[in-house]
Amino acid sequence: MxxxxxxxxxxxxxxxxxxSIVVTEDGVSVRLIDTKKSFANQAIRQLEVIREAGLLVSLAEDVVTLYSLQTYTQKMLLKSTKGAQMMTVYTGVDHVDGIPVIVSKLAVIVKKKLIVFEWRDAQFTDNKEFPLNEKIRSFQFSTSNMLILSTTKEFMCLQLSRGQWIDLLAADAASLRSMAKPQPQGTQQLPTSQSSGSGGGGGWGSWTMGLIGNAATGSPNIVKMPDEELLLCREDIGVFISSAGKLSKNHDGPIQFSSTPTxxxxxxxxxxxxxxxxxxxxxxxxxxxxxxxxxxxxxxxxxxxxxxxxxxxxxxxxxxxxxxxxxxxxxxxxxDIHKQVEDVLQICDFEQAHNLVTKAENIFEEDREHLIQKIQWLQARWLFREEAEYEDALGMFSKLNATPTEPIALYPKSISGDLAEEYDNNLDEGAKDDEKDLSVYNDKSGTKTPTRPPSKGTQSEPSNSQKSTKKRRVVWRDGLLSMMRYLTEHRRRIQKAFSNNEQELVYLVRITQNDNEDIQDLPDVPPVPKNPDREMRENNFAPLLQFQLINVPINIVAMAQLVDTTLLKLYIECSPSLIGSLLRVKNHCDIEESEALLLKHKKFKELVDLYHGNELHRKALQLLMEHGQNKESVDLYGTKALVNYLQRLPASLFDLILEYVSWPLSYHQKDADASIFIDGHKESVEMDQDLETHPSTNHIIYKVFADGRPATLNFPREKVVSFLSGFSPYQIVCYLEYAIDEWKDTSPSLHNSMALALLQIVKDAIPKSPNKSIDITDPRRQKLIAFLKSSKYYSAEKILLNLPAENLYEERMHVLARLGQFSKALELAVFHLKKLSVGEEYCKEYVEKCENIYMLFLTVLTGDVPADVPQPRPQSSQASSKKLQKLLDNECKKRLNFSLHLIASYPSHFPLGQTLASLPPNTVLQKDFISYFKTQLRLQSQEQRETAILANLGTVERFQLRCRLKELQEICVVIGDTSVCSHCLKRIGKGVAFAVLPGKSQPIHLSCWQRRKNAEAKAKENKPQISFPNGGGFKQSAN
Amino acid sequence: MPYNKKSFSKASIIVVLIGDSGVGKTSLMNQFFNRKFTEQYKATIGSDFLSKEILVDDYVVTIQVWDTAGQERFQSLGVAFYRGADCCVLCFDVNDSKSFESLDNWRDEFLIQAAPQDPENFPFVVIGNKIDVEESKRMVSQKRAMAWCQSKGGIPFFETSAKEATKVEEAFQAIAKIAVEQEKEYELYK
Known part of the structure; x- marks a missing residue:
């Protein structure tokens, strides 16, 4: 109430x-008949006003009289109404022939008939009479064309145009009571009656069932109601009908009065x-x-x-x-409407409050809107606090365009932080504390929130103590999820504003009179404009409505920060796996607050994402280092996470990357990774090791320096190499393989580094004991040799300096080849390595680079032993000296035999003269030497014949050219005064370049010809003979 | 032999295609639903969906594929329906490194907006489109893409060409299967 x-x-x-009393529409004053004493002699039974016709209608002395509304002077006595018992009037808009006309009607019951008078646009037009069979107790117009009447027994309606009577329903209280209720859950408790079970909407027919002639007391009454409706009453019950005579759906069933109304x-x-x-x-x-x-x-x-x-x-x-x-x-x-609203809000009847405001008179539209907003605002809060309808509550806030601070503040401190409202026994605690009697929560509502009325208790959920804690927790989770959705929607809105370069977003903000804290929490909020007038007025009322809602532009960055940080808190609370996602995408989470939260909840992995998003890389790396070394750490133990982080850094942070990659690289330092010498090692390095906590060194190098992302391509490679050289040559090789093989880097320094690193590996592998070497088939040597052979960019001199003197001759030979020192290389094969076949292979390999390499080999084989070759020491004893001589002779012989073998195998590479000259004079030529001579002779005669052919061809060509020249010289063009260009038909003047095309006798300007040539297809077969005056084989005219 | 078709309990499974603009989301849709391809580029505005019935493990499933705007300025319309998705397809262009690098962002944004019940196990599928372009122009190797998928918990990866209809059918078939499995699991969980 x-x-x-x-x-x-x-x-x-x-x-x-x-x-009698009648009130007019502008009725500020009451028109009291009695003040005009002479108005009527007897008591006036009834007064009505027909404003549109300017008439005051009075029923007195059993007759209807019309008076002027202005002067109250009698205008007309309606004689036909003699014996009138009652009357009713109606004014409305009717359509006559399609034209709207104001129609006013006066109906009078006179004895046993009904007379209807009609005015159209204030002009009396018509009266009609209808006979009556029964005594009418009450009657009203429902439309201009329909009267609803009641006798003691029945309600009926009369169609005026046709004079047709229709029975509506029995006019006893029981029948009215039995009326089917349009909304069965109506709160008004009606006493049950005989046909209460006939649910929904029943037609008139169903209630005539109740027509049992109970001894009716009182008489039925028909009363006008708003919206063209009528109320049919008998005793203490009334039924609403629409103007069409149908049961109205706008009400919760028949109305019950506490006693029969007068x-x-x-x-x-x-x-x-x-x-x-x-x-x-x-x-x-x-x-x-x-x-x-x-x-x-x-x-x-x-x-x-x-x-x-x-x-x-x-x-x-x-x-x-x-x-x-x-x-x-x-x-x-x-x-006052505010007071009324306040009253109904106190009992949480938001619907009624809304109705009150929408239908209120004497209120500015602006005020009405504001009031409706406030009601919805309160309703949203109430839905949240009291009904646990979080989704609906947040939906309402969204619709109102409320600042997100408002709903956020409804959440416990763990989510709303400083915004949290003081509120006893908040849900969060309730959810956590199983033992707590949660009913307390509902009973102890804050002063700002209205309590639920006891009368509506039946509708509300069974809030008192029946609800189990578990259920409460589920509901609360809904609250969190709803907020999550609410905030993501806001996030989207803010993102859009950002992309439109907006600075501010306008939100509806609540401002209470006493404290403006709600919005002062937000930075950049302009001072709240005050409206003292309004405040004064509202001051008189209870505190519920004592706040203002104003649209405030709020800085978008501040809002984004609030929304994102709150979202983060919600994720921590109920969806931890989304934290990372939020922190990785563009977000505005408050760094310090988020950092503290993540640390508190031990979300280190997410903390790393937070640092990364805010470019606090050093902090992130430090954290990763600490946790990587901590075996207790769940997500971050090992070097992998750190390596993955380094992968996300740009090339500009190269120094930082080097600083932090050292630890993961040195983790496996002891077992230097020789896998680089296995075929297809790259794939295995790149793929397989992703699952381990401590990836292999090579894998780290690949991921950090060489996985092909843009940053790796921009790293200063030499710096990478010099950094890696602090670890081991294996790592340099691992890195440089990507630089050289994949990215085709040709810088000499990298190739040098590669060669030296490979050499270092090989050198390290050479056994320390003297005279022992490493086998040529060793993959390490193979890799080194392959590189020395394939790379064109390393500095051979530098490598030579680093090659050991008494070892790795094969490598040296290939480096020498780069310098063109083939003889030297072959000497190494013959005298140091003492493997003549190696020399042969070497010749095969480099014959394309050096045509006479075989001859060089032969010279080495047959020549003297060079001085730098260590000779077996001549020993003192004669015998041994002899032995030595024999040995030398043997070797000499071996070399000679090999020479002959070479000559026989590659006869074409040994020119006859030189070869024979370099063989020792006492060489015995074997039988297979004949084939060598044959080959050489054949080669020479072939050469001779080829030369002869070429010479003859040359002669023929020369002859042909001469003939051609002669032919062309015979063409003669005379340029005279009348010579014109075949193209432009203009004269070919003196000193103008012209041309004559082969096969044509007409000259053409050179410029014309060029123009034409350009215009035509580019590939033109006929080349003109170009000539200038005084030039070539053309004879010029004498003028 | 008539196929004994069973119908799936859910009316339709919803698949969302996301990825940078110009990677060929709309073309993939067109190829799968209409078997058509056009070279012309027209930016998608907001979002649009097509649906058809396909057979997945003896089930007749209506697959509803939502095509979304890759361009940021057209995106605002196209995120509300993320919430009901059964499977999210992350698309990139194998010849455009940037489109691959933004997969991370697309995935995270999707998760935030969709807020699925179990974000860690929400089914994603990655499609690398435009493999018809000559090999020398390729910027994202299969290896690299697969490594990424592996690092996100083994997301299935397909290389397609909407232009030449390479593997498009297979990819969508697999997507439908994954979505159906997800849905089944969800129902079981319920």
Whole structure:
């Protein structure tokens, strides 16, 4: 219940008795007939006004008289109404031949007939009569064309145009009570009656069932209601019907009065009745009862003391309600709308509050909107706090465009932080504490939140203690998830604003009078404009509505920070696996706050993402180092996470990368990785090791320096190499393989580094004991040799310096080849390595680079032993000296034989003269030497023949050219005064370049020809003979 | 022999295609649903979906594929329906390194907006499109893409060409299967 009206006596202690009262639409004043004493001789039974026709209609002395509304002078006595019992009027817009016309009607019951008078646009037009069979108790127009009437037994309607009667329903209270309720869950408890079970919407037919002639007491009554509806009453029950005579769906069933009303009227929101009852001391008391028009709940009762109300009436379609007693006239003065709203909000009837505001009179549109916003705002809060309808509550906030701070503040401190409202026994704690009696939560609602009315308790969820903690927790999780969705939507909105380069977003913000803390928490919020006038007015009322909602532009960055940070907190609470996602995408999470939160919840992996997103790389790397070494760490133990992080850094942070890659690289230092010498090692390095906590050194090098992402391509490679040289040559090789093989780097320094690193590996592999070498088939040597052979960019001199003197001759030979020192290389093969076949292979390999390499080999084989070759020491004894000589002779012989073998095998590479000259004179030529001679002779004769052919061909060509020249020289063109260009047909003047095309006798300007040539297809076969004056084989005219 | 078709309990499974603009999301759709391809590029605005019935493990499944705008300025419309998706297909162009690098971002944004119940096991599929372009222009090797998929918990990876209809059918078939399995699992969980 709340106070909808104030009862204000307007006129008291009237000297005369009020018999009738009528209120006009502008009815500020009450027109009291009695003040005009001569108005009527007897009591006026009824008064009506037909404003549109300017008439005051009075029913007195059983006749209807029309008076002027302005002067109250009699205009006309309707004689036909002699014997009138009652009357009713109607004014509305009717369409006559399609043209809207204001139609006013007056219906009068005269004895056994009904007379209807009609005015159109203030002009009297017509009257009609209808015979009546029964005594009419009450009647009203429902439309201009339809009258609803009641006898003691029945309600019926009369179609005026056709004069057709239709029975509506029985006019006894029981039948009305049995009316099917349009909304079965109506809160008004109606006593059950015989046909209460016939659910939904029933037609008229179903209620005529109830037509059992109960001894009817009182008489049926028909009363106008708002929105063209009528209320059909009998005793203490009333049924709403629409203007079409159908049961109205706008109400929760029939209206039940606490006692039979004496008078009934309405406002848009209420049904107002006067009722009388006996007081405890027996005195009769009169009450004005205000009931909600929809759910019929009693809103207010006003005491009229003991004066009997005679009439209740309203003006302007329910805008004003007047009550006339015998000597007093009261005005039912509507209580200020804010106060009314406040009252219904106190009982959480938001729907009613909304209705009140939408239908309220005397309120500025602007105020109405603001009030509706405030109601919705409160409703959203209430849905959240009291009903646990989080999704709906947040949806309402969204619709209102409320600042996200408002709903966030409803959450416990763990989520809302400093925004948290003081609120006892918040859900979060409730969810955590199983033992706690959660009903406390609902009972102890904060002062700002309205409590639920007991009367509506049946509708609300069973909030008191039945709800298990578990269920509560599930519901609370819903609350968190709803908020998550709410915030992601906001995030999207903010993102869009960012992409449109907006600086601010406008939100609806709540400002309470006492503290503006809510928005002061947000930076960059402009000072709140105050409206003292409004505040004054609202100051008079209870605190519920004591706040303002204003649109405030809020800095978008501040809002983004709030939204993202809160989202992060929600994720920590109920969806931890999304934390990483949020921190990896572009976000505005507050760094310090997020850092503290993540540390508190031990979300180190996510903390790394936070650092990365904010470019706090050193902090991230430090964290990764610490956790990488900590075996307890769940996600981050090992070097892998650190390596992965390094992979995400740009090339500009190269120094930082070097600083932090040292630890992962040195982790496996002991077992230097020889896998680089296995075929296909790259693939295995790149793929397989991703699952281990401590990836192999090579894998780290690949991932950090060489996986082909843009950063790796931009690293200073020499610096990488010099950094890696601090570890081991294996790592240099591993890295340089990518640089040289994949990225085709040709810089000499890298190739040098590669060669030296490979050499270092080989050198390290040479056994320390003297005279022992490493086998040529060793993969390490193979790799080195392959590189020395394939790379064109290393500096041979530098490598030579680093090659050991008494070892690795093969490598040296290939380096020498780079310098073109083939003889030297072959000497190495013959005298140091003493493997003549190696020399042969070497010749095969380099014969394309050096044509006479075989001859060089032969020279080495047959020549003297060079001085730098260590000779076996001549020993003192004669015998051994002899032995030595023999040995030398043997070797010499071996070399000679090999020479012959070479000559026989590669005869074409040994020119006859030189070869024979370099063989020792005493060489015995074997039989197979014949084939060598044959080959050589054949080669020479072939050469001779080829030369002869070439010479003859040359002669022929020369002859042909001469003939051609002669032919061309015979063409003669004479340029005279009349010579014109074949192209432009202009004269070929003196000193102008011209041309004659082969086969044509007409000259052409050189420029014309060039122009034409350009215009035509580019590939032109016929080349012109170009000539300039005085030039070539053309004869020029003498002028 | 008539195939004994069973129908799947859920009316349709929803698949969302996301990825940078110009990687060929719309073309993949067109190829799969209409077997058509056009060289012309027209940016998708907002989002659009096509659906058809396909057979997955004896189930008749209506697959509903949402094509989304890759360009940021057209995106605002196209995120609301992320929430109901059964499978998310991350698309990139194998000849455009950047489109591959932004997969991480697409995946994270999707997870945030969709907020699935079990983000770690939400089914993603990666499609590397435009493999018809000559090998020398290729910027993202299969190896690299697969390594990425592996690092995200073994996301299935397909290389397709919407132009030459290479592997498009297979990829969508697999996507449908994954989505159905997800849905089944979800129902079981319920």
């Amino acid at each position: 709340h106070d909808a009206f104030q009862l204000v006596p307007v006129l008291e202690q009237l000297p005369v008795q009020v018999e 008078c009934i009227t309405y406002t848009p929101l209420y049904v107002i009745t006067t009722q009388s009852k006996n007081d405890s001391d027996g005195a009769k008391r009169h009450n004005v009862v205000v009931q909600n028009i929809v759910d019929h709940s009693i809103v207010q009762e006003l005491d009229l003391q003991q004066e009997t109300p005679l009439r209740v009436t309203n003006g302007g379609n329910g805008k004003q309600v007047w009550i006339a007693g015998a000597n007093t006239i009261w005005h039912l003065f509507p209580v």
